[in-house]
Amino acid sequence: MADATEVEDFPQANPENPRVVPQEVADITTRGSVSYRQHRLGTSDIARTEDGALAWSYAIQPDGFRNMLVENQRGVLVTDMTRMDDRQILVYEEDFTYGEGMFLQRSADWNLKKTDYLTKYDDDAVEFSQDGRPYMYYPKTSHEWHLTPLPHTTPTWDGGALVHPDGDIEHLSPEEARAHPILDGQRLYPITVTRAEMGSLGYRNGIINQLPVVGAHEGEVEMARLPPGAGNAQPFVIDLEGERMAYVTALEPYGADTRGLDEVWFADAETGEYTFFGTGDDTLTGPERAMGIARSADSRTNWGQNFVVIEPVPVTIDAELWWHIKVSPTDFTDVTRNVFVNADTGRTVEIRDDAAVRSFISGTVTEDDLEPIEGEDERDVIYYIIVTDEDGNVIERIPVERGQEAVIVDPSDQRAQDNRTTADG
Template sequence: MAGAAVVSAVVLLVLAWYFRPWLHTTVYGVYTTPVIPLAAAIGLVLAGVARRYLGPFVSGQIGVFVFIVVLVASVSVTGLLAGEELGKATMESVGTASSLSETDPGKPRVVTKAVASRYASNTLNFPQYRIEGGDITVRDGTPYWSYALAPDGAFNYYTKRQHGTVLVDMTRQNAEVDTVVGDLKKGVGPAFYNNYRFAMFKQANYLVAYDDPFMVVHEGDQHIAVPYTKPEFHWFPLPYTTPEWGGVVLIDSDGRIEDLSPTEAREHPVLQDQKLYPFELTRQKVAATKYRNGIVNTFTSHEDEIEVAPVPGEGNDQPFLVFTEDGPEYVVAVEPYGQAQGLKEVWTVDARTGEYEIYTPSRSLFGARKATDYVRQAARTTDWNRFRPSEPIPVVVDGQLYWQVRVVPSDSSGIAYTAFVNARSTDVHEVSTTAEVAAFLRGDPVATGRDDEPAPGDRTPTIVVQRVAPNGTVIETLEVYGNETVRVVQGNTTATASG
């Protein structure tokens, strides 16, 4: 019997070691909760004392009860301690910005995440695959929404690999979708023996927290990049951990895995121009600055307390990645705690170095939530039962802060128009096309309608011309107004239609 028990224990240990990626959530949770040994020690000591008077069974129950109570109480306290430590450390290391970086007009963020997902799904022409993920990548200097072409259905899940990468140009209002085809040995979506995550936990750093992956297409080759954080331990007054940037794991199409430090990631040729800093860490650190005046303040007077502004984004929330003339930056707009919706601070984080800066407006500006209200007020003829404002991102044009709000149909089938709301004057500028968005970001005058014609968003086209793909997806739309004409050329035949 003893021999069989030993053999069973060895087999279980071997299986646990091989399938350790499946145990990561539990193992990492225990590893980053150092109060567990303390709670266990207190429970054992009290159980030992009780054993002398109450017997082994009752003392065991007391020990378990004490362990649970001490653990729950300790985790609650250490959660507050970790938040305060992270917030104060962030405030101590952040730089002060006198102004915000000008937005790069050559890389406008036009397509929202929800619309990009719809574009990617509508143009998909692989019946055995589906799109998975949705994150920003850069190819040849242009930012795209990237998706993995993952196996679809139970049979394909076990028998196929990731088949490629779907890229949606985020700088173009219409559906500009490119699919890079090629199986990845370790990819996103298939069963564990073909899955990047299972391989990554076995070959890269195990005791870290990985962000969501994003696809990188470099010189025609596909790669998976995964930023991650690692815990930093603190021991007084109770043991707890706070996250810090650990690096980036890079996986190529042949399944080779590189665990890169932040410096190595910035120097790697495949990751040039890519965002590298973890998204979740950005939000977590900025949100933790609400503890800048201490834990007690957050439960009493709330002096100088902030909160990350909640914004409409259809599954996509702050921070938003924007491309400025100084490079890619995460931008987080924060409001005062409570009912106030003014703009208290704008945090910018270099998406490649992780350097934080804070911009505090010298005059009163309204925040992201209020910007969507002004868009609704300005477009009185828009049917807000069928459309919604989405992803208000801060952009800077000629030193002026604007909220760039995309108005999209309820089914996320496209971009109806884009509204730029001046954060100081509340003026709303509506533009209809990609060219007009770029012109506005350059600071060029943008025609918003002639005297005899309503402005974009308020006018109704007399002719709508759509370029349609074989599968029925609308690739491009041309709206014709007033006395404009449409000329169609086919071979040597020309036909003209008047608007």
């Protein structure tokens, strides 16, 4: 971890690949959109599609004891996570000789261990397609020995195994995996290794420093806690500019009552190289507090009964950190809106449109161009009149306060000249 590079500004997020669809919503809606009698969808994971978008991917694996004995994995399915409207579900069907959900010597797990027994496969498979064919990639973990100060081992990336549908298994070193054309743009570095390395940062000032009784806990950090029902876990997988996937980990100071962020670490998902941002004397809002802000900013919603806030994901916009949170019904059948909480100021922005989410992350649309959540403005503004030109560009925003009389004019209809409305709440 000593080789990590400290940066002065947060790296910019990729506006074309926001994480709009949470895993729980993707699982419910995707399984409700497919029909298999002998197969089912396996555990979802994050992969890149052939057009560069991020997606939830699934193995189409045999279902039931008899089918797991004799049937084959049918291929892979990927569903776009970057939009709710017109979301694509792509199926790449081809029987796998060795696959997920297949028993004994027919399983991918059995054959991976048979061909490379000494390595560990702690991560789930990454299911994806290339040139219309389905593939699976398994990151490999090994342990590196160190003799000082005491003999010990550390987990390290040992490459990966690329499973072809025809049963061919390519065991690749890290360098070979990065150079392989089929794996271009995919997640290669084990997320379990990243999680272990982030957890080890609590020991960087010595093992005695973090002991419960005699430790001073000086400079000690720990992974930021997420409340129950958050719907995801650290490290978070996001896409940065240039279609570079990264594992992002938010670290908070040690202590039961601390929720502000101390550092934010980024691990390149292809190389495992680390960069980090230190907050210094500033206090940034963590994911748990951000979820509370998102709820409190909208007092009209019946939280917990009809709707929940889920899956806080860090996004970096114009060198600022925001928490991208989704609002979903309790049955997880939809995403009703996206809420962005500024980790520095606590300001909230609510967006209900896929295109507006991309514009906001790109920085072309700012907070002032969007309608605020109830209660975010110091004045008692209850809504804004948005004036646009023929191309839909916003040319004026007129705030309407509670009790203020406003005249709404439709230039295309002279009868609207006499329409009036009173902002009575």
